[in-house]
Amino acid sequence: RNVELAIRNRTLSVLQKLYDIINTSLGVAPTAQKLIDEIVRELKFQKGFIALIDRSRKQLKTIAATSFAEEQKLLDNYNHPFRQLNVSLTEANNHCVTVIKNNQTHLTNFLQDVLYPFVDERQAIEIQEKLHIQTSILYPISFGGVAFGVMMLGMDKHVGELSRAERETLRELIEVVSIAIERVQLFEDLQMANERLKGLDKLKDEFVYIASHELRTPMTAIKNYLWLAINRHGKDLNDTLKKDLNRAYISTERLITLISDMLTVSRIEGNRLVFTQEVTNLFPLWKQVEDELKILAQNKKITFILTPTQEEFPVRVDKTRIMEVLHNLVGNALKFTPSGGTVTVTLQKKGGMVETSVSDTGPGIQAGDMPRLFQKFGRLDHSYKTVAETGGTGLGLYIAKQLVEIHGGKIWVASEEGQGSTFTFSLPLQQKGEQIKHFETSSITPETSQIPPPPPSPAVVQ
Numbered sequence: 001r002n003v004e005l006a007i008r009n010r011t012l013s014v015l016q017k018l019y020d021i022i023n024t025s026l027g028v029a030p031t032a033q034k035l036i037d038e039i040v041r042e043l044k045f046q047k048g049f050i051a052l053i054d055r056s057r058k059q060l061k062t063i064a065a066t067s068f069a070e071e072q073k074l075l076d077n078y079n080h081p082f083r084q085l086n087v088s089l090t091e092a093n094n095h096c097v098t099v100i101k102n103n104q105t106h107l108t109n110f111l112q113d114v115l116y117p118f119v120d121e122r123q124a125i126e127i128q129e130k131l132h133i134q135t136s137i138l139y140p141i142s143f144g145g146v147a148f149g150v151m152m153l154g155m156d157k158h159v160g161e162l163s164r165a166e167r168e169t170l171r172e173l174i175e176v177v178s179i180a181i182e183r184v185q186l187f188e189d190l191q192m193a194n195e196r197l198k199g200l201d202k203l204k205d206e207f208v209y210i211a212s213h214e215l216r217t218p219m220t221a222i223k224n225y226l227w228l229a230i231n232r233h234g235k236d237l238n239d240t241l242k243k244d245l246n247r248a249y250i251s252t253e254r255l256i257t258l259i260s261d262m263l264t265v266s267r268i269e270g271n272r273l274v275f276t277q278e279v280t281n282l283f284p285l286w287k288q289v290e291d292e293l294k295i296l297a298q299n300k301k302i303t304f305i306l307t308p309t310q311e312e313f314p315v316r317v318d319k320t321r322i323m324e325v326l327h328n329l330v331g332n333a334l335k336f337t338p339s340g341g342t343v344t345v346t347l348q349k350k351g352g353m354v355e356t357s358v359s360d361t362g363p364g365i366q367a368g369d370m371p372r373l374f375q376k377f378g379r380l381d382h383s384y385k386t387v388a389e390t391g392g393t394g395l396g397l398y399i400a401k402q403l404v405e406i407h408g409g410k411i412w413v414a415s416e417e418g419q420g421s422t423f424t425f426s427l428p429l430q431q432k433g434e435q436i437k438h439f440e441t442s443s444i445t446p447e448t449s450q451i452p453p454p455p456p457s458p459a460v461v462q
């Protein structure tokens with residue numbers, strides 16, 4: 001009983017050491033090396049190695065083997081068979097392979113069974129004698145009932161000399177080894193997959209950037225030629241042809257909007273967007289947006305109100321980009337609000353921020369759809385018909401969110417189905433006395449385009 005207790009104590013101490021090894025996050029090979037070193041040293045084996053099935057699932061390869069100084073010279077002569085073991089999984093004469101196939105522990109008194117075909121019989125006997133290995137125990141390293149490796153332990157006694165407690169100890173240790181190796185292997189696989197995904201994502205971003213950049217130039221050329229055809233040579237065209245050209249012009253415009261949005265998204269995500277920020281009063285910028293969009297509101301018979309204010313709202317923004325945000329919100333409000341409705345823009349100060357709200361009397365947004373609103377291609381199913389008619393990209397709100405956040409603000413929506421929507425975004429108010437500043441997040445080469453001159457105005461007959 002005393003002997004058993006001593007073994008039990010030793011087992012617990014080894015287990016503790018193995019857990020410590022597991023908890024230091026190393027790669028597969030260093031973990032396996034530490035585990036096998038610890039087991040062989042603590043339990044006084046002659047030799048040990050761990051071999052795993054490689055990724056191609058065709059071979060079993062040693063990834064860690066104990067090595068003691070005194071055996072180095074001897075093993076040099078045999079080309080280090082333990083460390084270099086690399087055996088095909090179809091090799092029927094190698095017992096490590098059999099252990100993996102059957103997922104069962106196996107014992108042998110012939111070292112050649114373990115190292116076949118790496119060493120011949122004579123060499124195996126020599127190594128066995130010199131390293132004092134009488135029995136080799138081969139344990140499957142398995143997870144979920146499938147063996148993915150093998151642990152060899154060579155001892156200087158006959159297996160019958162192992163006590164029940166010692167066998168029990170070994171069984172527990174091999175379980176820990178299996179879990180440890182499976183864990184680090186999974187972690188390594190996950191890291192590799194993660195790296196691969198990051199690479200693919202970057203490639204995708206570059207592809208979108210190049211594709212949209214290259215598409216925009218010819219599309220703009222097509223649009224401009226169509227404009228020339230309709231407006232300059234319009235009188236020479238018959239009505240059907242004029243109508244068809246108008247349709248082509250409108251479709252091209254939609255395509256350019258989509259391409260521009262994709263380009264902006266790819267610039268934001270690739271950190272290529274150039275910003276020039278300066279301190280400015282927000283209200284006059286909103287006035288400009290109102291001027292640009294009031295014709296659209298009139299055409300749709302929508303009352304468009306920019307609530308007047310005498311207050312100053314100094315902010316530090318990239319004017320063009322921030323006007324793009326309001327343009328998008330008001331554009332959406334006008335798009336989704338039926339004739340006779342109202343779109344109102346208001347400004348108010350709140351806790352060091354200025355909040356701009358765009359309220360409409362449109363269809364509103366279902367509560368379940370809200371989380372999708374500011375995502376890429378976040379077009380909502382129930383409004384698809386309207387979108388299809390008006391031609392949205394589903395990128396506008398995503399871009400608006402990114403632009404607002406880059407400026408240190410937030411964007412959100414309050415809406416009830418059938419009750420209209422209010423989109424609000426905040427921007428940090430500038431403290432008094434701050435000077436105009438310029439900064440760029442990164443620089444990109446300016447776009448070049450060899451296209452005909454742009455049309456003077458989008459005077460296309462609808």
Ligand code: ADP
Nearest residue numbers: 332333336378379380383392393394395396397
């Ligand atoms: P899109 O270019 O399709 O308008 P957005 O990102 O700007 O893309 O908008 C995404 C979707 O959010 C729209 O397709 C629409 O379903 C919904 N949406 C946006 N603004 C409103 C609004 N004012 N009223 C109702 N639905 C809206």
